Amino acid sequence: MKIVVFGLSVSSSWGNGHATLWRGLCRALDRLGHCVVFFERDVPYYATARDWLTLPGDGELVLYPSWTDVQRRAETELRDADVAILTSFCPDADGARAAMLDAARPLALFYDLDTPVTLERVRCGERPAYIGDGLEPFDLVLSYAGGMALDGLRSLGAARVETLYGHVDPDVHRPVAHDPLYACSLSWLGTYAADRQAALQDLFVECAKRRPDLTFTIGGAQYPDDFPWADNIRFLHHVPPHAHASFLCSSRLTLNITREPMRGIGWCPSGRLFEAAACAAAVASDDWPGLADFYEPGREILVVRTHEDLMAALDLEETALRRVGSAARERTLAQHTSMHRAVELTGLVERTWQPEVLMEES
Numbered sequence: 001m002k003i004v005v006f007g008l009s010v011s012s013s014w015g016n017g018h019a020t021l022w023r024g025l026c027r028a029l030d031r032l033g034h035c036v037v038f039f040e041r042d043v044p045y046y047a048t049a050r051d052w053l054t055l056p057g058d059g060e061l062v063l064y065p066s067w068t069d070v071q072r073r074a075e076t077e078l079r080d081a082d083v084a085i086l087t088s089f090c091p092d093a094d095g096a097r098a099a100m101l102d103a104a105r106p107l108a109l110f111y112d113l114d115t116p117v118t119l120e121r122v123r124c125g126e127r128p129a130y131i132g133d134g135l136e137p138f139d140l141v142l143s144y145a146g147g148m149a150l151d152g153l154r155s156l157g158a159a160r161v162e163t164l165y166g167h168v169d170p171d172v173h174r175p176v177a178h179d180p181l182y183a184c185s186l187s188w189l190g191t192y193a194a195d196r197q198a199a200l201q202d203l204f205v206e207c208a209k210r211r212p213d214l215t216f217t218i219g220g221a222q223y224p225d226d227f228p229w230a231d232n233i234r235f236l237h238h239v240p241p242h243a244h245a246s247f248l249c250s251s252r253l254t255l256n257i258t259r260e261p262m263r264g265i266g267w268c269p270s271g272r273l274f275e276a277a278a279c280a281a282a283v284a285s286d287d288w289p290g291l292a293d294f295y296e297p298g299r300e301i302l303v304v305r306t307h308e309d310l311m312a313a314l315d316l317e318e319t320a321l322r323r324v325g326s327a328a329r330e331r332t333l334a335q336h337t338s339m340h341r342a343v344e345l346t347g348l349v350e351r352t353w354q355p356e357v358l359m360e361e362s
Contacts, residue, residue, distance in 0.1 A: 001082040001346070003029065004106065005038045006074070006096035008089040008113075011061060013241050014049035015191050015221045017271050018087065018113055020241050023052055024169035024338030025345070030057035032342055037062060037077050039070065041091045051240050067095040078103035083349055086130070086138075088114040093130035101137050107352060110135055111142040111164065112153065116261035116268055119152040131156060140352045142345075146267035147290055162348050163267075165294075167341040168274035170333060172241065175280045179246040182236075185214035185314060186284075187251035189239060189272055192222040195260035199286055201228060204255055206307040207314070208233050214314065219247055248281040252321060253302075253314055256285035263288040274336050277301075277328035282321035284313045294336070300327040 010026070013019040026036045035058045040046075042063040055061050062077075064070035078084055078099060084106040086096050100108045110131075112118055121128050134157035135141050141158035143149050150161045188204050190196070208216040208230045215232055219239035229235065239247050248254050254276050262268040266289030276283045277295065284302040285291065295301040302324060304310045 001034045001349070002080060003034060003036045003083045003085065004074075004077050004081040005036060005085045005087065006090050006092065006100075007038060007040060007085075007087040008091070009040055009046050010038050010055075011040055011052050011063065012046035012050045013052075014046060014238055016089075017191075018089070019052065020275075021113065021166060021271050021338075023241075024167060024172070025342055026059060027056050027169060027171075028338040028342035029345075030055075030059060031339070032346065034346070035059055037081075039064065039074060039096070041066070043091070049238065051242070067092040071095060071099065074099050075103070078106055081106040083107045083109060085109045085111050088112045088118060088128070088130050090130055094132060097132055097137070107139045107349060108137065109140045109142060109349075110138045110158075111144075113144045115143045115145040115149045115153065116259070116265040119149060119265065120261040122152075122156065140348060142348070144268065145262065145265055147265060149265050149267070152265075160352065164341055164345060164348070165336070166269055166271040166274055167336055167338045168271070168278040168332060169338045170278050173245050173248075173275045173278040175329070176245045176249050179250045182217065182219075182243075182247045182250035183215070184217040184234070184251045185211075185253070186310075187217045187219070187247060187254045188257070189219045189244065189247060189254065189276075190257070190270075191220045192224065192227075193259050196257050199257045199260075203257065203286070203304060203307055203310050205230065205233070207310045210307065211311060211314070217247075217251065244275055245279050248276050248279040252282070252318070253284055254281045255304075255310070256283050258286055258288050266290040267293065269294050274332060277325075277332040277336070280322075280325040280329040282325040283328060284310055295328055295331055300324065300331050 008018045010019050010022040037060045039062045084100040136157035141161045142164040146163040153161045217234045219236040221238045256273045284304045287303050297303045302313045
């Protein structure tokens with residue numbers, strides 16, 4: 001298949017989780033014999049932190065300054081495409097949607113990689129630009145979250161909704177040697193988000209304050225100057241994807257904290273969670289509905305609800321932490337790789353193309 005994507009970014013992982021997910025998916029789709037053409041608006045904040053310029057195989061990254069400049073090229077690519085995908089937070093969603101729906105050939109998909117955020121904004125009376133007047137025109141709507149999120153997307157007009165969860169490329173995220181540059185007792189890897197800050201302070205920051213004998217490291221972007229740093233908390237601005245494995249493998253324990261909309265809706269594991277698990281890093285995570293469907297608490301992941309829980313996890317013996325990390329990696333390789341999701345995606349596309357299958361499912 002030829003798949004045309006209109007998305008946020010695949011070329012830069014700075015401040016967004018889309019890029020790493022698309023890179024893994026593009027590699028897996030290429031291995032399955034498919035070709036991806038990815039349209040991305042060329043914006044300054046991504047241009048200055050660009051770390052991926054070439055799609056695998058016959059795929060192509062199309063960077064463009066404005067929709068007017070690229071509209072004709074997009075229409076040309078869509079003429080012989082089999083599938084067209086518009087994603088959440090695409091900056092030119094209106095133009096891309098119109099081009100997709102005007103094209104006669106491709107199946108039209110919408111992939112919401114930010115479903116809980118989308119639904120929260122709608123609940124608050126805001127209409128995200130990327131959903132336009134609704135999701136009715138799309139042949140298939142994909143949701144990054146499961147559970148009640150699917151009903152939320154149906155309420156926006158989606159006729160057929162399926163989950164396509166996060167994933168990890170095990171060729172990129174895998175166990176590597178300990179790197180003294182990233183050595184610490186507890187690590188947290190993630191972009192700053194206001195709706196995650198309270199949990200980050202209650203768990204990570206409070207634990208750092210109570211354990212001055214331990215070292216803590218935060219890697220990410222967009223952290224404000226008034227973040228409550230402590231003497232034993234080190235900050236690394238934007239750890240690039242190629243260094244994630246070293247970062248994760250060099251701390252005794254790494255923390256997963258879920259953004260409030262994701263935790264509220266449930267069944268929405270972050271890409272960072274899969275990355276850490278693929279690296280066989282021992283993960284301590286906040287609790288949320290559906291977590292046990294992805295990793296078994298106590299065996300494949302450590303669930304922490306308070307900073308006392310987190311300090312207890314930090315006091316576990318090294319062998320116990322390694323056992324948790326190893327079990328998480330096994331589960332990830334069995335169920336949560338980019339190849340698993342690529343196969344799921346192509347299967348969903350094939351079933352959407354076959355009306356008789358849809359009738360049986362309904």
